């Protein structure tokens with residue numbers, strides 16, 4: 082490490098964060114690709130409905146269009162938040 | 172005989188498509204191929220400047236499409252290679268000046284004239300112009316910078332290439348996709364500040380056809396109107412040379428990926 086390096090402020094190593102964020106968003110966009118155009122809107126409207134009952138974020142909702150022989154299946158999964166006290170019942 | 176159509180595209184703007192189109196077309200011509208390079212950026216003509224032929228533009232792409240000029244009249248012969256021709260973009264503000272039929276007619280005309288390759292310099296975005304530039308392609312060079320928005324956009328483009336092109340629609344076999352990583356800075360990669368070649372390859376699930384370092388010679392080359400591939404003293408020029416060879420099927424190792432070793436003074440005083 083050079084003497085002057087202590088004085089110069091260097092940016093934080095951030096490539097790792099960039100990679101992780103891209104991995105997630107690219108996977109998500111690929112799964113929606115080729116699917117109907119209404120998927121993103123459907124996703125956010127579903128969020129509104131689900132939010133009336135439990136508090137979840139948009140990224141807890143996963144929508145997939147699966148194609149198999151002749152028909153398409155819309156697959157929806159919602160990761161629910163951990164229920165308080167459920168892990169330790171005394 | 173039909174010409175091979177290569178689109179140079181990216182989604183995000185300003186990542187180096189025109190720089191790449193100029194060097195790719197010049198490199199293919201240097202390899203003995205008869206090449207035309209077309210500027211699809213209607214309203215924002217730029218390729219002519221990078222190729223150094225801006226003062227010789229009389230007719231443009233749209234004039235040919237509308238039958239106001241023949242291909243022969245509109246093609247500008249490169250002053251360095253007589254098997255290389257430039258077709259300039261129109262400066263019209265009418266975004267609908269190009270049509271799919273019109274583009275097809277021009278590409279067919281180039282095939283008939285014995286061209287081996289047609290390089291299509293796409294405008295940024297995923298609108299009509301970008302769509303027309305990629306629609307007839309056999310190969311695609313997807314230009315990407317090691318930066319989040321560029322990587323995400325290039326994934327989007329890779330998706331469009333495999334669904335919204337003539338090859339995809341006809342089931343003629345996939346377009347050959349080449350990922351070109353440009354403006355790469357090995358020092359910043361080593362410091363963990365920039366995505367590495369491996370990172371980008373892993374995220375997109377496709378390996379690179381080349382890596383072009385960030386280089387001040389690119390600006391110098393554009394100032395002079397000489398494609399940077401002709402600057403054999405620059406790493407960017409040499410990296411473009413390798414890339415063209417790989418597009419032509421040659422196997423060449425990647426170069427210029429490592430940060431130069433720092434000398435004693437640099438280690439002590441930084442730099």
Ligand SMILES: Nc1ncnc2c1ncn2[C@@H]1O[C@H](COP(=O)(O)OP(=O)(O)OP(=O)(O)O)[C@@H](O)[C@H]1O
Nearest residue numbers: 184185186187188189190295354384385386389390
């Ligand atoms: N390897 C490189 N090193 C340094 N500068 C570069 C490099 N590649 C491109 N540039 C610079 O980046 C800028 C944008 O390049 P270029 O015009 O080729 O991008 P583009 O993708 O065609 O842009 P647009 O989307 O507007 O058509 C230019 O100033 C160019 O000199």
Ligand SMILES: [Mg+2]
Nearest residue numbers: 188189212217
């Ligand atoms: Mg451009």
